[in-house]
Amino acid sequence: MAAPKKGRRSPGGQGRPGRVLAFILIAMVALVGGMFASGQTTPRLGIDLAGGTSFTLEAKNQPGQPNAITTTNMNTAAGIIERRVNGLGVTESEVQTQGKKHIIVNIPKGTNAKQAREQVGTTAQLAFRPVLVAAPAGKLPEPTPSASAGAGKDKDKGDKSKAPKDTDKAKDAEKDKKGKPSGTPTASAPGSSATPSGSHGQGRAVTEALKAPQAPKPPTPSPKPSGGPSNDLQKQFAALDCSTKEARSQAAKKASDQAKPGDDVVVCDKDGQEKLLLGPVAVEGRDVTDAKAALDTQRASGWQVQLKFNGSGAKKFADVTGKLAAKPEPQNRFAIVLDGQAVSAPRVNGPIPGGSAEISGNFDQSSADDLANILSYGALPLSFDIVTETTVSAALGGEQLRAGLIAGAIGLALVVIYLVVYYRGLALVALASLAVSAVLTYTIMVLLGKAIGFALNLPAVCGAIVAIGITADSFIVYFERVRDEIREGRSLRPAVERGWPRARRTILVSDFVSFLAAAVLFIVTVGKVQGFAFTLGLTTLLDVVVVFFFTKPLMTLLARRKFFASGHPWSGLDPKRLGAKPPLRASRRRPSAPVDPKEA
Known part of the structure; x- marks a missing residue:
């Protein structure tokens, strides 16, 4: 029986890697185009990074209800106000009770403060x-x-x-x-x-x-x-x-x-x-x-x-x-x-x-959204007066952001140095994959800010920095599987295909654990910590997309290039450097049958 032709199909469904790469590149172009078409090219920032407006609401007893100001009613009112403000598209608002009769509402810059002020204390x-x-x-x-x-x-x-x-x-x-009368519609049974x-x-x-x-x-x-x-x-x-x-x-x-x-x-x-x-x-x-x-x-x-x-x-x-x-x-x-x-x-x-x-x-x-928002979230159990309205400065958050970005840049530089020194030519694959991941993450965050009001705060930036390590870890897992196959004496093209199934399982399990941790953290926490969890979960999903639709097909294409296929010393796949065994050969007793059909 004739052995199957090499390169037609792979366990990951990467028989035509060029098409897969074209798909991910088209998706990137579409996301970038959508970002520019939306008119917003920077992520929406939370109140700790961009500043905003802070309201202080004071509860007052309604006529006939002298003892209405209770802890239960205050907590209920705070929950309703938070849902109302978030209904305006603000996902980074902070609503909390202070003392027995005050509620503090912090709204990030970029939100219509006048519109929010009209809704936070309305009894509806x-x-x-x-x-x-x-x-x-x-x-x-x-x-x-x-x-x-x-x-x-x-x-x-x-x-x-x-x-x-x-x-x-x-x-x-x-x-x-x-120009026309407000006629009555015809009644229908x-x-x-x-x-x-x-x-x-x-x-x-x-x-x-x-x-x-x-x-x-x-x-x-x-x-x-x-x-x-x-x-x-x-x-x-x-x-x-x-x-x-x-x-x-x-x-x-x-x-x-x-x-x-x-x-x-x-x-x-x-x-x-x-x-x-x-x-x-x-x-x-x-x-x-x-x-x-x-x-x-x-x-x-x-x-x-x-x-x-x-x-x-x-x-x-x-x-x-x-x-x-x-x-x-x-x-x-x-x-x-x-x-x-x-x-x-x-x-x-x-x-x-x-x-x-x-x-x-x-x-x-x-106006339709305003009315529907108020009617959907019901009447407050108390009446409130806005006693103070102040503007919150973003100076402290800006300093922390700069410190965080510097730390992230140092960490990224160390990762790049490690990849270049240890993996040499394969570092190009890793860096290109990191660039694709960065473009996808940035554009999606910008579009989410426009679509659902997602605001990038300091914990969210921290989640994005942590994601660099998660993404780099996925590349390392795959590279090491390929290098293990080369150590066993296989050439590069079979090694790329045979190393993928085991690397894929490891990557999926690792990313699933990270995503599960992010989901649990998002559900059980409130406020800014949810920003960290959301960003971590988003970047974890994007890591799977990048590895499957960019890293793997790119490796398949590079395995056909002489520089990598011949094991050039600077390719990172040199058999001598890796201590490879002699090439696998067919047995003398069964010269017509290959030792490993899967390799063919």
Whole structure:
């Protein structure tokens, strides 16, 4: 039987090493191109390297809860704040309690400090309330809306009739502004849709997601069927001016602090387009189980926030939207109130069952992410005031980074000297592999900073330096296996292929142990230590990629070159220098059969 041809296939699947090398080089070019295309060519740095902003939050008791500041509530609040800040794409934030009533929040440079400041202390009191009266943002002339507004009656033919007319004028103006009316979508079985009023400059649409409703629970009482708002509340509504940011902030604070779920309330639209007099809470924010931002497929460049309700919330939401759909404008609108401000007040055309809804309209990605982030992570158990805001310097971290980089450079130089002295020509393979590993690590860290907010801190830099030793160790294992085969009397090409299976097993076991240690460290630790674990795990995975897709095929190609195949003294594979045995020869008794079929 004819012996199989040499070089056609190898245990590592490296029969065509040129293609494998081309693949890894194309991947490197793609990563580098993606890095430049993203507009960010340097890794994102943590607060210890780049500096940042530090907030000090002071807890305060909410009305009716004088003993709410407890260790449990403080720890819960710190966890929610950390998830909120990380939801902005910040993975190196530091959130920790200090004393009995303070929380320290450190955010690295490069994060929108204003955006983070707005989210860290927000209570996120979400509620869905029916609209009783809607009017433009400015003050209304006397007389004020009558108490019958909430019941859908028109006893008062004065200002109550003006509010809807003013709303209609605003709707017409909005239609003219957009060039088309804010029409109502066609309802589809088994439910229907809800669209925003045209007068609401930041109007969003709430539409049914056509998902199966969850197990229903007894609904909460619907809005007051009669009586309507008090005269005092109507006077407050008429006198309220929502045209300025300061007035809207004061109105929101008053509504959040004083209004109870069962009371009517006066609120401003978030963008100052209109003011609303709302009925009692029909669906509470705690009934929202999930919220996320997504592209609005029905709009060219719009975004939306997708909501999901629990079983009780789904039933209440379907019940109240069904009742509101039968009422005239503006009582057929359903306001979504967040921290005393109306985020949206869409018009309801029919019940929305299924436990899912969409808030859509004039969202961009940033505003949709902000709202979804706050709704996803829930309300804080306490209210907080930001008592200090300071800028953190990166001077100390910069000095430590320079010291670490110097130590890393010295270590790398020693590794290079060792490789050149001991392995000679093979050192070129090791250095080229280290260069490929460095390019992959750097570009992936930059892209991760853009994609998931990964920030490089001092422990992460330490993990990258440790990875140099892990990567060099893999090369040494393979080189020594090849040299062992040459000592046994084999030529270079069979030695490269025969040494690979055993070296591969050793490398995989070693890297698996390192990756497992990094994974455990990442899970059981918090803060900056996670940066070390993440970097160590990432570089360990890249070590496997480099050894399999670059080092091994490169060795296969070099084994065909005369300089290495002939065992040149400077190749690092000189049989005499290695003390090789005489070449293996076929036995005299069986001249036709090779001693080692695998070698062929």
